[in-house]
Amino acid sequence: MKTIKMVSLLILVSSILLIACHNETSNEKNVAKKETVEKETVKKEAPAKTINTTDAVFDYFAQNGINITDQTEQLFLDEIKAVYGYGFTANGIESELYQFRNSEDLDVAKNGFIKDGTDAQQLYTNGPFLLGVYGDNHKLVDMFKQMK
Structure with a gap:
């Protein structure tokens, strides 16, 4: 009777050890597979696209953690x-975004905003775009300045 209990206990312990070792090996294989997939994903990244529409600007902001709400034309x-x-x-700060056909129109509009009382330090330009930020939103301004 003692022998049967010992053998049963030995089989139970062996089974637990086998299952634990198998799970650990599977986890190591999964980690290795994930690392391989991540490396392949990095290699497949497309070159940066030129941002040339207001929709692309808003997408760029959203992809970089800017929460855009209350968008009205x-x-x-x-x-x-x-x-x-x-x-x-x-991100809770009122802002405006305009797209212009050329830099001359953009400059005239920017100067018009300033003439009408907008603080020049609230206006930012990048390519054909003019961004007005009416509060403290450094993340939005930094993203806009880095945009290509």
């Missing part, structure tokens, strides 16, 4: 010669 775009313009909230 601006009225009177013809008056400032903007192609597109949107008011929006970025």
Whole structure:
């Protein structure tokens, strides 16, 4: 009777050890597979795309952790010669984004905003885009400046 209990106990312990070793080996294989997949993913990244539309700017902001809400199309775009313009909230700060056909129109609009009372330090340009940020939102401004 003692022998049967000892053999049963030995079989139980051996089974537990085998299962534990098998799971550890499987985990190591999964980690190795994940590392291989991550390396392949890094190699397959496409070159950076040029951001040339307001939709692409908003996508770029979202991909970089900027929470965009309350996006509304601006009225009177013809008056400032903007192609597109949107008011929006970025991480809780009111902001505006405009796209222009050329740098001359952008400069005229920027100077018009300043003339109408907008602080020049709240306006940022990058390519055909003019960004107005009406509060402290360094992350949005930094993302906009780094955008290509």
